[in-house]
Amino acid sequence: MNEMIKDISVVDYYERVTIDNPRDTESCIRLKKTTNARICLGRAGDRCKTETLLKFRADHGVAMDAVWSEVDETIVDQLGFFKVQTLVEDKEQYIKRPDLGRVFSQETLDGIKGNCIESPDVQIIATDGLSACAINANLADIYPILIDGLTAKGYTIGTPIFVKYGRVATMDQISEAIQAKVTILLVGERPGLATDESMSSYMAYESSTLKPESQRTVISNIHRKGVPPVEAGAQLVNLVEVLIREKKSGVELKI
Amino acid sequence: MSVGIDIGTTTTQVIFSRIKVENTATSFLIPEMKITDKKILYKSEIHFTPLLARDKIHLPELKAIIESEYDKAGIQKDEIVTGAIIITGETARKNNAEEVLRILSDFAGDFVVATAGPDLESILAGYGAGAAEASNHFTARVVNFDIGGGTTNGAIFWEGEVIDSFALDIGGRLIQIDQQGVICYVSEKITPLIHYLQLELVVGLKAKLEEIKALTDAFAKIFVQISSSEDIEEEAVKLFIGHSHKGLKAEKIMFSGGVAEFIYSDYEIGSMKDVTLFGDIGPLLGYSIRKIFEKDQHRLVEAREKIRATVIGAGSHSIKISGSTILFDEDLLPLKNIPIIKLAENEDIEHMFNGIGEKIKRYGDIPVALAFKGPKSPSYGQIKEMAKAIAANAVGSHPVIVIVENDFAKALGQTVMNMLNAGTRVICIDQIKVDNGDYIDIGKSIANVVPTIVKTLIFKQ
Numbered sequence: 001m002n003e004m005i006k007d008i009s010v011v012d013y014y015e016r017v018t019i020d021n022p023r024d025t026e027s028c029i030r031l032k033k034t035t036n037a038r039i040c041l042g043r044a045g046d047r048c049k050t051e052t053l054l055k056f057r058a059d060h061g062v063a064m065d066a067v068w069s070e071v072d073e074t075i076v077d078q079l080g081f082f083k084v085q086t087l088v089e090d091k092e093q094y095i096k097r098p099d100l101g102r103v104f105s106q107e108t109l110d111g112i113k114g115n116c117i118e119s120p121d122v123q124i125i126a127t128d129g130l131s132a133c134a135i136n137a138n139l140a141d142i143y144p145i146l147i148d149g150l151t152a153k154g155y156t157i158g159t160p161i162f163v164k165y166g167r168v169a170t171m172d173q174i175s176e177a178i179q180a181k182v183t184i185l186l187v188g189e190r191p192g193l194a195t196d197e198s199m200s201s202y203m204a205y206e207s208s209t210l211k212p213e214s215q216r217t218v219i220s221n222i223h224r225k226g227v228p229p230v231e232a233g234a235q236l237v238n239l240v241e242v243l244i245r246e247k248k249s250g251v252e253l254k255i
Numbered sequence: 256m257s258v259g260i261d262i263g264t265t266t267t268q269v270i271f272s273r274i275k276v277e278n279t280a281t282s283f284l285i286p287e288m289k290i291t292d293k294k295i296l297y298k299s300e301i302h303f304t305p306l307l308a309r310d311k312i313h314l315p316e317l318k319a320i321i322e323s324e325y326d327k328a329g330i331q332k333d334e335i336v337t338g339a340i341i342i343t344g345e346t347a348r349k350n351n352a353e354e355v356l357r358i359l360s361d362f363a364g365d366f367v368v369a370t371a372g373p374d375l376e377s378i379l380a381g382y383g384a385g386a387a388e389a390s391n392h393f394t395a396r397v398v399n400f401d402i403g404g405g406t407t408n409g410a411i412f413w414e415g416e417v418i419d420s421f422a423l424d425i426g427g428r429l430i431q432i433d434q435q436g437v438i439c440y441v442s443e444k445i446t447p448l449i450h451y452l453q454l455e456l457v458v459g460l461k462a463k464l465e466e467i468k469a470l471t472d473a474f475a476k477i478f479v480q481i482s483s484s485e486d487i488e489e490e491a492v493k494l495f496i497g498h499s500h501k502g503l504k505a506e507k508i509m510f511s512g513g514v515a516e517f518i519y520s521d522y523e524i525g526s527m528k529d530v531t532l533f534g535d536i537g538p539l540l541g542y543s544i545r546k547i548f549e550k551d552q553h554r555l556v557e558a559r560e561k562i563r564a565t566v567i568g569a570g571s572h573s574i575k576i577s578g579s580t581i582l583f584d585e586d587l588l589p590l591k592n593i594p595i596i597k598l599a600e601n602e603d604i605e606h607m608f609n610g611i612g613e614k615i616k617r618y619g620d621i622p623v624a625l626a627f628k629g630p631k632s633p634s635y636g637q638i639k640e641m642a643k644a645i646a647a648n649a650v651g652s653h654p655v656i657v658i659v660e661n662d663f664a665k666a667l668g669q670t671v672m673n674m675l676n677a678g679t680r681v682i683c684i685d686q687i688k689v690d691n692g693d694y695i696d697i698g699k700s701i702a703n704v705v706p707t708i709v710k711t712l713i714f715k716q
Contacts, residue, residue: 027394030414141635145666152673219285227285227662228632234665235285235580 008051008058018042018051036194059193066131066188066196067095071162075136079143081126081162082115084108088165102169112161112177120158122150122240123180127166131188134199138222139186142199142229142236146184149237155244168202168216175207182243183207184236189220197223201236205249215250217243256296256330258338259570260321260362262304262355265404265428265513267317268566269299269324274337276576276701286579288704293571297328301562318358325362332362337698337706339569341376373408373422373496375710376565377401381410381417383568384511385559391415397556398482398505401564402514402540404428405442406496408565409481411505419503422496425474427514427537430456430467434534436527438462444494448473451490464527467536471543479547482508482554509556510544511564517541519557577705578686582668583697587654587680588705590697594618595658597691598627604637608644615648624656626689631661638663642670654680658687658695 017028019042028040041052048056068091076083085108087100094101104112124146126139143160150157158180163170171185182205189198200220207215217239222232243249259270275292305316325332340359380401381387390397390412401408407425411418424444431440438458441449449456452473454466477494480487484504492499510518518541524530530539548555560567596614601607607627615623625645630637645667649655655671657664668683675681682697689695689709698706 024394030394144635145638145670148673149669152669224632228666230633230635230638230666231580231663232285234582234669237669238665 008054009062013038013055018049056193062196063191063193066133066191067091069128069132069136069196071126071128071132071135071164073162075139076126076162079139079160081160082112083162083164084112085164086166086170091165094165098167101165101167102173104170104173109173109177112174116159116161116178117156119179119181121155121181121244123158123175123178123183124160125163125166125171125174125183125185126160127163127170127185127187129167129187129200130190131196131198133191133196134188134223135186137197137224138199138229142186142201142222142233145230145233146236149234150240153237153241155240169209171202171204172207172209172211175204176209181206182240182249184240195223195225198226199223199229201232203236203239203243203249205243205247214252217249217253256334256336257570257574258330258335258340258362259566259568259573260338260340260359261566261569262312262317262340262342263403263565264406264426265304266562267302267304267320268563269297269321269328270295270563270566270570271297271328271330272567272571274571274574276704278579278702286703288576288579288702290574290576295567295571297330298563298567299324299327312355314354314358317355321359321362335362337574337708339379339573339708341379341565341569373406374420377408377410377420377422378417379568379573380408380511380565381412381420381568382572383560383564383566384509386410386412386509387415387417387572388559389507389509389556393507393556395506396503397507397509399509399511399558399564400478402426402510402512403565404513404535404537407512409500411500411503419501421498421500423477424494424496425477425540427533427540428535430462430470430536431534432462432527432531432536434531436462436531445470447493448490451488462527462530464524464530467530467539468543471536471540472547474540475543475547478508478544479551506554507556508548508554509558511558511561513537513562514541514544515558515561515564518545519561573708574706575687575709577684577707578662578664579704580662580665581684581703581705582665582672583682583684583700583705584654584680585700587682588697588699590622590654590656590682590695592694592696592710593622593624593656595624595626595689595691595693595695597689597693598625600628604640604644608648611644612648615650622650622653622656624658624689624695626658628660629663629667633661633663633666638666638670641667642674645671646674649675649679654682656697657681657683658689659683659685660688662686 014032015029017025017040019040022028032040087103088094126135171183175183184203186201189200199222202216202218204215219232221227222229246253257272257274261268272293272295274290276288277291278286279289280287302320305313307313381399384399386397386399396411396413398411403426405426407423410420429442429445433439438460441458454469477491481500482505484502514537517538524542532538598607662685664683664685668681672681687707694710696708
């Protein structure tokens with residue numbers, strides 16, 4: 001029989017088999033490790049067990065909370081990010097008006113121009129996107145690796161910018177404002193039922209509002225259980241080299 | 256194109272295979288290069304290994320055999336990129352093994368393993384026989400016994416990986432019998448067991464079927480005992496070469512090697528004439544094993560390859576591909592026979608690297624590779640600490656070579672490089688598992704990954 005579970009969020013469900021009296025527990029665990037799907041659960045009559053339902057609800061709850069979460073500003077402050085905000089005024093508006101999450105006011109753009117290094121080789125931007133938790137979990141590891149790598153290669157790096165209530169396209173406006181060669185935007189991915197910490201990195205050569213979405217090269221699935229953030233940082237350094245050498249990005253770049 | 260050459264106590268074989276490496280990840284993810292296909296293009300005939308004496312290989316004849324197989328396959332030497340020549344069984348312990356490798360080195364590409372210890376041979380034979388796939392297929396521990404002329408190589412697989420390997424002095428040619436049924440050779444390695452069993456198997460005597468069968472039955476019983484994790488008699492334990500097995504129970508059992516051909520067949524033995532088909536005890540050993548497992552049929556799995564298992568393992572399973580995000584210096588590659596210093600895992604990184612400098616010094620002028628598992632997703636702080644320790648232990652003009660199991664080699668390699676003087680070369684690769692006492696060859700890169708061959712040369716404790 002299954003032992004009592006007190007806190008459902010601390011159990012490793014990649015290994016927990018809830019079938020009653022399984023014939024081969026080891027095989028079940030092996031299967032479970034190969035997928036995020038909820039398998040080897042057992043059942044109560046023709047329905048799922050209470051534990052399965054609770055876990056599903058708990059995961060869904062994490063995803064919902066992630067959307068409404070805020071970036072811990074002490075992290076961006078410590079890393080020396082310059083903070084700006086899109087036209088969005090609060091989380092609710094951010095969800096309802098995707099268009100406003102892509103643009104800045106003229107004052108904000110002037111502020112960026114006035115306070116940030118102009119024409120750097122690489123401009124780094126971080127934004128909450130649909131999961132601030134992803135930024136909280138990964139930024140402190142990926143950012144310094146990225147800086148170390150880029151510095152060692154001799155690239156000039158712009159003042160890092162944190163965008164509150166931002167979407168991916170904010171990188172175009174920022175790039176145009178400060179004339180960066182390569183712009184990297186780190187953004188929280190839409191949370192799923194597997195993790196709320198997954199981050200994507202979008203990057204473009206001479207990122208511009210006039211170019212289509214296909215200008216962007218992306219690495220997704222950056223989190224503890226996916227691509228480790230430090231390894232993604234090192235890989236980004238390589239991609240920056242490629243983008244600068246080829247003077248293009250996105251689908252134009254065949255990598 | 257990969258070549259496998261297996262020079263055994265009894266037979267010599269060559270195979271050629273084509274190995275395909277592809278990116279298996281979608282375009283929004285970091286590339287993930289994997290071996291996606293291994294196709295055997297050519298299997299040679301099975302030649303008897305040409306011997307001058309029991310302990311000396313006839314070099315020119317061996318060279319002629321290999322040459323003729325290249326010709327028959329229509330393959331040029333320069334098409335070979337990777338592969339392995341292995342000298343196995345009793346032959347490997349012979350003094351002229353090095354000579355053999357010297358005359359054959361022309362036949363292999365830039366990147367070919369040269370020697371094999373019994374453990375590596377066990378592992379390769381297991382892969383070649385298909386035991387790794389079988390362990391996934393049946394979700395079971397699968398043991399493969401590759402029974403050759405001089406030795407038996409055992410390997411246990413679980414989830415497609417080797418979990419134990421060992422070798423025994425059990426083989427089809429440890430006793431040889433002439434046309435008249437007279438014993439003409441008894442290996443000294445099995446004489447203690449023969450005495451223990453109180454058998455009269457002595458050179459010059461006419462061989463009796465019951466006597467030989469008593470011996471092969473005893474061998475067969477050892478295989479049952481090993482796979483069922485039962486106690487083995489003291490006299491039988493002495494047959495292990497170098498070290499014993501770990502005592503893991505295996506649910507499924509597989510046999511490869513020449514003797515296996517008689518296990519999975521219906522060859523019946525009624526008289527001495529049936530035994531002496533090849534002038535040795537191989538057929539009878541196969542028969543004994545088949546009989547002993549008759550009650551336990553469901554545990555017996557037929558090997559995909561039998562007599563060719565080792566050569567196929569050598570030709571197409573010896574290579575492992577590194578992770579895709581790694582750091583290397585193409586000019587330094589290929590690197591051969593790099594000894595491994597494996598660090599004990601420890602939360603405290605400083606502690607983990609304690610005393611490493613001393614160990615590196617022991618190798619003197621030979622560059623070594625530092626290997627460890629490392630955290631699943633290390634923080635920046637941990638990367639810095641590891642890099643600092645590695646950089647502090649860098650030796651003069653030697654390249655820094657680091658092998659980790661988890662996926663962070665690029666981040667670590669880059670950080671190490673930034674800490675060292677310009678000019679010090681760094682190779683940092685991941686998703687490769689090695690152990691203390693192993694040696695590694697790292698080949699030239701293919702599509703940003705490097706092929707590696709991990710060689711287990713030394714007897715493990």
